[in-house]
Amino acid sequence: EVLDVCSNNLPDAEMLRSMKTLNMVIQEAPDLNVKGIQVPKGINIHVPIPVLHQHPDLWGADVHRFNPERFTQGTTGACKFPQAYMPFGVGTRICAGQHFAMAELKVILSLVLSRSPAYRHSPVFRLVIEPEHGVYLHFRRV
């Protein structure tokens, strides 16, 4: 079908529409072999990001210690395989708001830290990520 429709030309919109078999081939899922690992069709593959972010083989034995210093040389210095650090995902669908989110976090932390000196920033992974020592809330009558 491809040879019939396109011969050697770049397909245009009309050619793409007319290639029904090619559509069917793309939609059908075959078994795969990825570097010796057999992946049967129908299997969903999940990348367990929290596991990657807490693995001693990648981050060292102190992986569970809250140690911002590990990032002194950036992710490359902190993690054996920097690509394993993906809080915002990876590739073409990487978080569109990552820089905005970092700016927001820095603004919020700056305000909390400058106005609430008792607050100790220490996020811990429990059911969700929580502040280990709690958060002090100041109430003011308005």
Ligand code: HEM
């Ligand atoms: C700390 C805060 C945030 C974290 C940890 C985060 C994380 C993520 C992750 C893991 C993905 C999926 C990436 C992938 O599929 O590989 C994603 C997608 C996305 N995020 Fe965020 N995000 C954050 C904040 C934000 C903010 C503030 C915005 C918008 C202002 C935003 C907009 C988006 C959008 C539009 C996508 C979809 C991108 C696409 O599919 O092309 N995110 N984010």
